[in-house]
Amino acid sequence: MAIDLVAPPWTEQDFARAVEALDPHDAVDRAELVSFLDERHAVHRQRGAAAVGRMRGWTLLALAKAPLRGDEVMFVLEELQSGRTAYELACAARALRGVASPTPAMAGLVLRAASNLRATDDHVDLTRYGGLADDGTDAPTAMDALMDTLAWLCTTVPGTAGVLASALRSDDPPLSPGQRDRVERCLAHGLPEPQDHPLACCTSDADWSGLRRSCSEASISTDAITFEDQDGNPVGYANFFRGGPTVVVFFYTRCNNAGKCSLSVSKLARIQRLLADKGLAQVIQTAAITYDPDYDLAPRLRGYAESRGMCMDARNRVMRTTAGADELHAHFQLGVNFIDSIVNRHRIEAFVVDARGRISASFVRLQWNEEDVVAEAVAVVDRAAQADSHESVTHEPDGNTSTPTRRSRLQAWLAPPIYLGMALLPKCPICGATYLSLSGILALPHLDGIYWMMPALMVLTIVNLAGLGWLARATRDWRGLALGWLGATVTLGCGIALEQPAGLYGGIAISLIGCLAARPRRGRPCTVR
């Protein structure tokens, strides 16, 4: 039975009944159950955070009635690693026992869940939806559920004891004395550590890194996305992300789960330090983008990031969207949902974006390792460098490779005239006027009776000098005026008065150079203030 999302309102109890009616052994029903665990699903929209937690917990329990495989396991592990509420952790612990191929490393995540539960334990009743036991029944606690699962791992999965013993020795994750006692009791009743089952082979969690690699051309346009950074500066998506490969994390300042947003931004700060140590701080950028742009204004962003050790400059920014939020969500496929303006649920998300603004790698759901993210970013840099060198090494028709090739040699020959032509191309009214003046000046000697036009030439020269003087004053650059003055002197004196053709053309050339030299300074638009 599917929930009629087209015709809300439906209650949580409706949802619970719908989930119960789905058969986890049926592929279609199972796909629908899994879809409920996607934060973007419409069932989560406009629900409180507690309601979303109850719905997810109930869905996990339903899914675990059939063996959990592949990506389904990620939802359980994510909850154990980052969950904070008793009901959700208890549901995840129960669901873990439905995993088709449990590994010893999963015991580490159960310990993490126990550590998370230290300040939030409660009685839970997993037989009913949202089951917090407040009706006087003697229900177990969430910690009981975790320890039951741990005991199950100890007795069914070889190698679990080694993982637990190692965690207890290192006190990572930190457990209370009471919790340690309970874990040791599990250990006492567990399977002996197999001699031919070294720990390393069982604890590989590479498959759990949440890493996904992709580099397809984005189908979502990012042109409309604009940000404001921690200093209130406007930043366009293309302007920032096309400045180089970027490590991006998403967060919001009001997140009350210390294992998600706060930790992500702290880890991004560590990534900055790692990049600096590798000399890549000027090559790879970092960005933290808030899910909550209405509330996370620039001063809040700066304070939040600073207090977590982030360095901020033009290549490392903390940003909120000012336009194109929908496009941003679609581009990154962000796992987040809202009730009104508040985030009600989000997953952990970090991305490596290449210099074309495309997502190259993503780390979602499970905690990412800073070194892994840096390695992915470095790989993007390396791939870009290889692509550049590949472009300069093209293949000859006969299949041989040579550097430089005929094509690149041709480019080398053609480049200077093309660049010179582009440089001399008139690009504004003043440039155009300069070229017209040049044409006119060059044509003057060929006019009949030119020497009878002395008064007109004098007037034009004075106008030219006045213009150059005005430009010189505006730009504080007097070289153009000086050359113009010299050119006028040579043209009128040597060229016309002394009737020396060389003086005429030389004076014209000097005047032309003066006009070009009088252009506004570099870095400013080709206009006069």
Added chain:
Amino acid sequence: MAPSSSKTPRGRGPTADAATLAAHAAVLADAGKPVKQRLAALAALGWAITDEPQRLAAVLKLLTDPSEPIQLRLAALAVLQSATFHPERFERIRADYLKALRKVSSDDDLELRQRALGMLAREHDPATQEKLIEGLREPAKALVTPEKALQLLGYDLHSDAYPIARAIAEAPPNEMARREALRLLAADGASAQLFENILMDKGESCEIRQLSASALHNLAPERLQACARQITMDSSEPSDIRSVGVTALTHFGDDDTMRQDEVLNAYLKQLGDGSEGEDPGLQTAARQYVAKRLA
């Protein structure tokens, strides 16, 4: 049991041996003893109530038993609450403590009920949030007054209380409930326009307008600046709210905008110099503006 564990929460008094603690526990459990004696026994037990499961169970039973004297039940709640300051001890009793609190959160005694709801709300207890919201929607089911319910819901911004808070802000059962609803909405990014409207409404009380100014500063500082300027320059506004406007411009105004606003600066300089008949508080605020912005 370590002797030091029997100290009272404040760490005062002599350490007690197991026999003494057992005697105190027996007095506490004896309904036939005078209330004062039982209260003294409870105080003497202090954090030692968490040392043994039976002793904890007895105190929790005392808390949840409606037939016990209310002074004793409130004292039991206070001792249990003090144990929350000792995380290691509290961790062991937390689940049972929450269960007991949920039970007394619908107790007949208002004080006990309200305190239990407050503790649960601070724990972001979803069941409590649901009860409080339900009480706001259906006053017949309300466990506490609407203003108290809104205050308690404000402990968790992720509770889905904003829709009901907005409804109460628009049609409040009383003025205090409206004030609490607005306080709750001060963290809601979608309510900036609501606060701007209230701030600019001369028919609203100064207290509510000040609250709105504070909320607007939280949600949309640039809009507060525009409103504050308008209020400051409007001599028909009450002096109190104009002082709020000047103070907002003094401390939160954008430097460049303020520097270039010659009309405002001249007006406040004149106001600070001592115009006849102006409120002294407003003049002081104007002088502070001049000292900070125009010095």
